[in-house]
Every structure is written in C-alpha cells, then in structure tokens.
Amino acid sequence: xxxxxxxxxxxxxxxxxxxxxxxxxxxxxxxxxxxxxxxxxxxxxxxxxxxxxxxxxxxxxxxxxxxxxxxxxxxxxxxxxxxxxxxxxxxxxxxxxxxxxxxxxxxxxxxxxxxxxxxxxxxxxxxxxxxxxxxxxxxx
Amino acid sequence: xxxxxxxxxxxxxxxxxxxxxxxxxxxxxxxxxxxxxxxxxxxxxxxxxxxxxxxxxxxxxxxxxxxxxxxxxxxxxxxxxxxxxxxxxxxxxxxxxxxxxxxxxxxxxxxxxxxxxxxxxxxxxxxxxxxxxxxxxxxxxxxxxxxxxxxxxxxxxxxxxxxxxxxxxxxxxxxxxxxxxxxxxxxxxxxxxxxxxxxxxxxxxxxxxxxxxxxxxxxxxxxxxxxxxxxxxxxxxxxxxxxxxxxxxxxxxxxxxxxxxxxxxxxxxxxxxxxxxxxxxxxxxxxxxxxxxxxxxxxxxxxxxxxxxxxxxxxxxxxxxxxxxxxxxxxxxxxxxxxxxxxxxxxxxxxxxxxxxxxxxxxxxxxxxxxxxxxxxxxxxxxx
Numbered sequence: 001x002x003x004x005x006x007x008x009x010x011x012x013x014x015x016x017x018x019x020x021x022x023x024x025x026x027x028x029x030x031x032x033x034x035x036x037x038x039x040x041x042x043x044x045x046x047x048x049x050x051x052x053x054x055x056x057x058x059x060x061x062x063x064x065x066x067x068x069x070x071x072x073x074x075x076x077x078x079x080x081x082x083x084x085x086x087x088x089x090x091x092x093x094x095x096x097x098x099x100x101x102x103x104x105x106x107x108x109x110x111x112x113x114x115x116x117x118x119x120x121x122x123x124x125x126x127x128x129x130x131x132x133x134x135x136x137x138x139x140x
Numbered sequence: 141x142x143x144x145x146x147x148x149x150x151x152x153x154x155x156x157x158x159x160x161x162x163x164x165x166x167x168x169x170x171x172x173x174x175x176x177x178x179x180x181x182x183x184x185x186x187x188x189x190x191x192x193x194x195x196x197x198x199x200x201x202x203x204x205x206x207x208x209x210x211x212x213x214x215x216x217x218x219x220x221x222x223x224x225x226x227x228x229x230x231x232x233x234x235x236x237x238x239x240x241x242x243x244x245x246x247x248x249x250x251x252x253x254x255x256x257x258x259x260x261x262x263x264x265x266x267x268x269x270x271x272x273x274x275x276x277x278x279x280x281x282x283x284x285x286x287x288x289x290x291x292x293x294x295x296x297x298x299x300x301x302x303x304x305x306x307x308x309x310x311x312x313x314x315x316x317x318x319x320x321x322x323x324x325x326x327x328x329x330x331x332x333x334x335x336x337x338x339x340x341x342x343x344x345x346x347x348x349x350x351x352x353x354x355x356x357x358x359x360x361x362x363x364x365x366x367x368x369x370x371x372x373x374x375x376x377x378x379x380x381x382x383x384x385x386x387x388x389x390x391x392x393x394x395x396x397x398x399x400x401x402x403x404x405x406x407x408x409x410x411x412x413x414x415x416x417x418x419x420x421x422x423x424x425x426x427x428x429x430x431x432x433x434x435x436x437x438x439x440x441x442x443x444x445x446x447x448x449x450x451x452x453x454x455x456x457x458x459x460x461x462x463x464x465x466x467x468x469x470x471x472x473x474x475x476x477x478x479x480x481x482x483x484x485x486x487x488x489x490x491x492x493x494x495x496x497x498x499x500x501x502x503x504x505x506x507x508x509x510x511x512x513x514x515x516x517x518x519x520x521x522x523x524x
Contacts, residue, residue: 104462104464125407
C-alpha cells in the first residue's frame with residue numbers, strides 16, 4: 001500500500017469532470033479530500049490524500065495527467081526552527097489542514113505533523129522565515 | 141479622590157512592598173474585589189505587546205574617519221539609510237529594502253543584526269567638501285565601534301487596530317499577512333487586554349517622558365506617535381472602537397536584545413520590525429483600577445476588507461477574534477493573530493519582576509498626550 005498527498009489543478013474545462021469517482025471505481029483508491037476550491041468555469045484546486053496499491057496509484061497518476069489535470073505531489077516534511085519562533089500566528093492563517101494552530105489559552109504555536117499536507121503555504125506566510133521543507137517538493 | 145501618587149508608589153517599590161500585577165491578572169482582581177478595593181490593593185499594572193510596527197528605525201552615529209567624510213548617501217548591508225543629517229549620522233528605517241536581496245532583507249534585519257552584535261557593512265558616498273574631503277568609505281560597523289545608536293520609532297503601540305479580511309476572489313498579500321479569497325480568513329494584531337494604551341485608554345498616566353520597557357531595555361515615550369488619533373469613537377469603557385492613540389518611543393539600541401526585537405518579512409509586502417514594548421500603569425485611583433481591568437470581551441475593533449473591493453466593516457470583540465473563529469455573512473471564518481501573545485505576556489511578566497525588584501521605577505509624564513477630538517487629515521491628490 002502507498003499513500004500520497006497531492007494538489008490537483010483542474011483547467012476550467014475539467015472542473016465538471018468526475019475524477020474522484022473514477023479514482024475510486026477504476027483504480028480502487030481510497031480518496032480523502034483535504035481541501036477544495038472548485039468553481040464553475042474557473043481553475044479548480046483539490047488537495048487530496050490517495051491510498052491504494054502502488055501500481056494503482058501510479059496508473060491513476062498517469063490517468064490524471066492524461067486528462068490535462070496538473071498533479072503536484074507533496075513530498076518531504078515541514079520543519080520549524082522552534083527556538084526562533086515568536087508565536088505570532090501568521091502561519092496558522094494559511095494552513096489549509098489546521099496542522100499549524102495557535103489556540104487559547106496559552107497561544108503557543110502547535111504543529112501536528114500528521115495533519116500537515118506539506119503544501120508549503122506557511123513557508124512564505126511566516127514573517128520570520130523559520131519554516132522550511134526538509135526535502136524539495138517533486139512534481140509528477 | 142486619588143488613592144496614591146506616583147511618588148508614593150515609587151517609595152513602595154524601593155521598599156520592596158509594591159504590589160505589581162499584569163493587566164491580565166488585574167481583570168480577576170477587580171472582578172473579585174471591586175475597583176475601589178483593588179485600587180488600594182494594587183500599586184502597578186504591567187502591560188505588554190509584541191507586534192510588527194513598521195514605523196520603527198534607529199539613529200546611528202558612526203564616528204569620524206581620517207580624512208573625514210560628510211556622508212550624503214549611506215548603505216548598511218546594502219540597505220539605504222537616510223544620511224541627510226549631520227556628517228556621520230544616519231537613520232535606518234525598518235521598511236527600507238535591501239538593494240541586493242529585495243524583500244528578504246531590510247532595515248529591520250540590519251537593526252536585528254546590529255543588536256545581535258554582528259558586523260554590518262557600511263558604504264557611504266559624498267560630494268566632498270573642504271572640511272570633509274573624503275568622497276566614499278567602505279568599512280564595517282557594529283554596536284561596539286559606533287558612538288550612539290538609539291532606536292527612535294515614530295509610531296509604536298497603536299491603541300487598537302482594524303482586523304483584516306479579503307472579499308476578492310484572489311489571495312492578497314498585505315501588512316496584515318496573507319489574506320485568503322472570499323473572506324477566507326481574518327487577521328488581527330493587538331495584544332488586546334494586555335495592550336498598553338488599551339489599559340490607559342484616556343492617557344491619564346502614559347504621556348511624554350513615561351519610562352517604558354522597549355526591546356529588552358528601558359526607554360521613554362518621546363512624543364505622541366504619528367497618526368495619533370485620540371478623537372476615534374470610544375466605547376463606554378473609554379477604549380477606542382478602532383485605531384486611535386500612538387506613541388513615539390526611544391531607547392538605547394545597544395542595550396536591546398533580539399529576544400524582544402525581531403525583523404520580519406511579509407510576503408509581497410516588505411520588511412517590518414517586531415518591537416516588544418511594556419508600559420507600567422500606576423493605579424492612582426479607582427478609575428485606573430477599573431481601566432486596567434478591561435478584558436478582551438469589552439474591547440472591540442472592526443474587520444475591514446483589505447482588498448479595497450468593498451467598504452465592508454464589521455464590529456467584533458477581541459474575545460471573538462481570539463476564539464479562533466468569527467462569523468461573516470453567516471460563514472464561520474478562521475481568525476489568526478499577528479502579534480504574539482506569548483511574548484506580550486513574557487514582557488508584562490518581566491516588567492512586573494523588574495518593578496518588584498526595584499530595577500524599574502515609574503515616572504510622572506512631563507506632559508500628557510493630546511486628547512483633542514480633531515480627526516486625522518487626508519492627503520489630497522492635487523495633480524501635477
């Protein structure tokens with residue numbers, strides 16, 4: 001079994017394409033939609049977690065690309081230079097999976113690695129630039 | 141009727157008898173005992189804030205070279221500093237960007253590096269005069285080899301500030317952080333119930349000459365800050381409904397610490413400086429006890445659309461903002477702070493310890509801050 005996290009970018013013409021159904025039916029994948037921004041006649045974005053046989057995932061990725069849907073696989077892990085963090089909260093605002101949070105009552109930044117999509121949005125949102133990806137993202 | 145004077149409070153501090161609490165602790169004290177009793181019990185309330193304050197910078201006197209130069213254009217680590225003052229004085233502003241690294245490095249970073257004790261590359265040019273013949277100089281400076289270096293911030297400690305959101309269909313990058321499309325998030329940036337000017341909303345004790353904690357050392361309120369706007373609409377508890385008073389602060393840069401001064405870059409906006417400030421408030425009477433007991437549920441601001449697409453404005457309390465979500469157009473919208481509560485609390489606690497130990501005495505201001513109702517001028521576009 002293999003699990004990947006990916007960002008799928010749909011061209012406006014493909015927003016109505018039932019991709020998730022096909023991934024489940026034709027490739028026996030378990031699909032978990034983590035974030036979605038889909039609007040008719042506009043470029044759509046889906047952040048998904050795909051779980052399945054390695055071959056099925058590879059075939060599915062080939063199928064997705066063949067449909068003109070751009071697939072960006074998130075690799076690596078996010079690291080925080082914790083000793084430099086001032087707990088301002090700017091990174092939490094862009095985190096789509098709420099892996100980064102600042103909560104009452106103590107307002108310290110917490111990072112849940114399990115929830116992290118490794119999307120990298122927080123890296124530029126951090127005013128102190130102390131968040132980094134340990135491995136570069138690869139594109140497939 | 142006054143309960144005690146600043147002089148009496150200072151005597152108690154020196155005797156080691158002063159009762160000092162943070163602005164957050166004061167909330168419970170007043171709730172449990174009432175303001176009248178609390179005014180007798182508590183001598184000083186400490187406040188704290190640690191937020192990005194763009195209107196910050198530092199004056200540095202480099203000392204004279206041989207032969208001397210009257211610096212007309214000055215760069216520190218490739219960041220331009222203002223040299224249009226005396227021969228070897230310059231002002232480095234937090235938001236000036238590096239000419240070689242762009243937004244990744246700016247005046248704020250020069251200031252942080254200087255405080256950290258690092259060598260800073262100095263390059264300056266001049267047209268040369270009979271008394272200052274040198275036309276350029278390239279050297280390094282640091283906090284041990286310059287003469288004076290003092291932070292002078294024209295506008296710090298904004299008394300309240302609007303929270304930001306974005307109604308447009310694209311992500312926008314602002315000094316209020318990254319704002320997601322279609323009201324995707326809300327950011328806010330004061331320390332609320334811990335914030336200095338929200339605990340002395342009518343500037344009864346904070347004024348010109350007030351000693352403050354700034355950047356890890358002691359400094360002073362030197363004047364009203366730029367854009368000081370005391371005429372802002374007020375809530376019944378005296379706090380402003382949106383941005384109002386500001387302070388111009390001064391302090392010795394050489395004595396500051398990077399624990400309390402940090403450089404920052406807001407994506408596609410530029411650089412700015414996180415400044416840690418704490419101000420002690422003497423509890424002179426029942427009114428000051430009541431004012432310093434203000435809590436997030438009683439402090440309001442407005443959420444505004446930073447995309448400029450709409451004139452959207454919605455009142456919101458800091459209690460709501462700090463809960464993690466607010467409701468906009470019947471939609472639950474996540475909120476996030478931009479100013480650090482962790483550091484604000486650290487500052488208020490540190491100041492409390494310093495006062496208790498007698499290391500920090502309170503000052504009576506030389507002059508109060510303006511309280512007039514005249515609102516800010518707008519800059520008219522007159523053509524050319």
